[in-house]
Amino acid sequence: MRSVALSLVGPLLMVGPAAVVSPVAADTTPPSAPARLRVTAVTCDSVSLRWSAATDNVAVTGYDVYHDGQLVRSVQGGSTQATLPAVGGASWGWYVNARDAAGNVSQAGPTVSVTPPFCQADTQAPTVPTGLSGVASGTTVTLSWAAATDNVAVTAYVVYRDGVVAGTVSGSGANPPATTFIDSGLRADTAYRYAVVARDAQGNSSAQSAAAAVTTGGACTSGVCGSSQVTAERDLPWGLVQISDGTVLYGRRDVFDIVAMNPDGSGKRSVGTVPGVQGTNGEGGVLGLAVSPEFASDRWLYIYHTSATDNRIVRIRYDGTLRTETREVLLTGIPRNKYHNGGRLRFGPDGMLYAAAGDGQDPDQAQDLASLGGKVLRLRPDGGVPGDNPFAGSYVWSYGHRNPQGLAFDSQGRLWQQEFGNNVMDETNLVVKGGNYGWPACEGTVGDCAGSVAPVRTYPVAAASCSGIAIVRDVLYIACLRGARLYRASISGSSLTDVQQYFVGTYGRLRTVEPTIDGNLWLTTSSGGDKDSTPNNSNERIFKVAVGL
Structure with a gap:
């Protein structure tokens, strides 16, 4: 035998x-x-x-x-x-x-x-900033001043425009705050008066600096030419899309519904609640949205949301209301947890749906090809597995991700992705089929990164913690939470060049940036209530941003 x-x-x-x-x-x-x-x-x-x-x-x-x-x-x-x-x-x-x-x-x-x-108890205010001056370039003003001093440390400068706070420049750790501020998207041919206040960690503030008067030029000469608030929102606007008739649809993360409005913010109304959603007392709820490439005929709205057991992707027809009786569950089993749920959806030029899935606070899942966690996923519009995915029978397109939340395609059909680091580096990645992006052994370029695809660009977490991205005319825009800014970078080959920062501290934490149908941007804030699942406990805004050169 x-x-x-x-x-x-x-x-x-x-x-x-x-x-x-x-x-x-x-x-x-x-x-x-x-x-x-x-x-x-x-x-x-x-x-x-x-x-x-x-x-x-x-x-x-x-x-x-x-x-x-x-x-x-x-x-x-x-x-x-x-x-x-x-x-x-x-x-x-x-x-x-x-x-x-x-x-x-x-x-x-x-x-x-x-x-x-x-x-250390501290009741002493910083000294008054001096030497404030400003230079206009088109509709952008660049301010600079001499650093204030403090008995402990200056931790921030608050910039006032015409008596109203225009933004805050903050330090991080042992790094003092910068003594410059860029104010973008102003009106042309308009005089503004600026002042600066220094602040320490315990909230002691100096008096305002001497004012500086600056008059903008006659036309925009920068990458961002203006911003206007379209609407305010008590809950967190997370996913946002605009359909061909101009209607804007966005999800309220903790209310679990979809809101429709006209491009100017008028006619705002809830069009229905997404079935089966459950929060995580953290960052779960109604997350990414995408509209079908054939939306004019099939009316499918795709939704990434958290349930009681997982994160999942569903589609529901929208015809002025959310037709919840048409709901189809396309993909289940994406790991959920308090944080690291991922959530962004984006249709590619190949007609396939791409999804950014977090590791569910289980880092090892990012390297496990049998798990959907810590991945960029690719599925057919009906929820099937595309036959040309890199791993037979699997939705996995790329792996080794921690908590990706930004997806966008450039004019060459290449997929760019934005990813949260833990406490060292955030990453902007150019995603390749079957690529391993290194987490958890590698964070950005730190750790054991052998064999993983290197990020195109990294950012210190304190200046980033970025969520959504958008590409307009091969310029990449990145919305950052902790960094409270919008990055703008030109795509040049496989590199990002001419990286600029806008709205630094102007609107607080920024969550989502999406293209408008007229070639500009939608931009949403995520300033409070985004670390729990309590509905309507925030004070958010949605802006339309005019882009320039």
């Missing part, structure tokens, strides 16, 4: 003289979410946390401690406490995930917000 060796792990079952291995089912059950997170000690530069142990069908082997989507530390499964670095005066939302030996990661436990005291 011939014996056969099997590479399986399990108890031996004796059948006659030969041993046969009984396979053991793989462990796919994640641990429970850690409970009862609480603060046991706080100093000006640290916070100590304790939580109740999670449970697992086999065993919990570790815990990952996060604040606001950023991994801070991992601890062994036998420990349910950690002391972590913090920053005085900074409010961070802490939470914990559990892991098992098979790499399954739990949903996040409860969030505890902590604001440590400052290490």
Whole structure:
């Protein structure tokens, strides 16, 4: 009798003289979410946390401690406490995930917000900034001034235009704030008066500087020529599209509905609630939108949303209202968690639908080709797997991504993608079929990046944390949250050149940028309430931005 060796792990079952291995089912059950997170000690530069142990069908082997989507530390499964670095005066939302030996990661436990005291009591205001001057170039004004001083440190400058705040220039860590500010999209042939105030970490502010008067030129000579607010919104506008008749559709992330409005903001109305949506007490909900390439005839609106168990892509017909009875679920099983849900949708020139899927706070999934997490996915409009995808029978187009949220195609049909880093670098990537972009071993260009596709450009997280991107006439626009700015870069071959920054601190956190049908941009804010699932607890705006050269 011939014996056969099997590479399986399990108890031996004796059948006659030969041993046969009984396979053991793989462990796919994640641990429970850690409970009862609480603060046991706080100093000006640290916070100590304790939580109740999670449970697992086999065993919990570790815990990952996060604040606001950023991994801070991992601890062994036998420990349910950690002391972590913090920053005085900074409010961070802490939470914990559990892991098992098979790499399954739990949903996040409860969030505890902590604001440590400052290490040094400070009631002294900075000195008044001096030497303010401004130069106009078309409808853009560039301001500069001499740095103020402070007994501790100047952390920001607030710029006033005609008595109203025009923007804030902030420092990061040990880096002082810049002493320049670019004010874009102004009216032509108009006189403006500017002043600057210095501020420290504890909110002490100087008096206003001496004013500087600047008159704009007769025409726009820059990349951004103007911006106008179209509407205000109490919830978070996340996905946004404009259809051929001019109607703008956007999703309210935490209300779970779709809103329609005219291009000038008039006629705004809810057109229906997306079925089956559930928040994550973080960044889940109604996320990306896309309209069918054949929308004029088929009326399909594509929606990426979080459910109670996963992230998924559905399509629903829109004919002035959201026809929820027509809903088709196209793809399920994209990992969900408090953060790292991805969510952007974009149809390519090939007629296929591309989706940016986050790693669901389970970094190992980004390298696992059997998982949909940490990937750019490609599917047919009906939800099928395209036959020319790089991995047979799989939706995966590229992998090794952490939390991608920006997708856009250039005139050559190439896919550009924007991705959140953890605490070192954000990335702008040129996505290639089957490409591995390195996460979690590689963040930007840091770590073990051998064999991964290098980003086209990286950005310090403090100046970025960018979400949506758009391409208009082969110029890439990037909307940034923590960086509170809009990057503009010309696509030149496989590079990004002439990188400029607009609206730095002017409108706060920016989430989504999308092309208008007349060749300009829609731009949305994400200033508050974007780290929970509470509806209508924010104060957001949607702008139309006129682009120039």
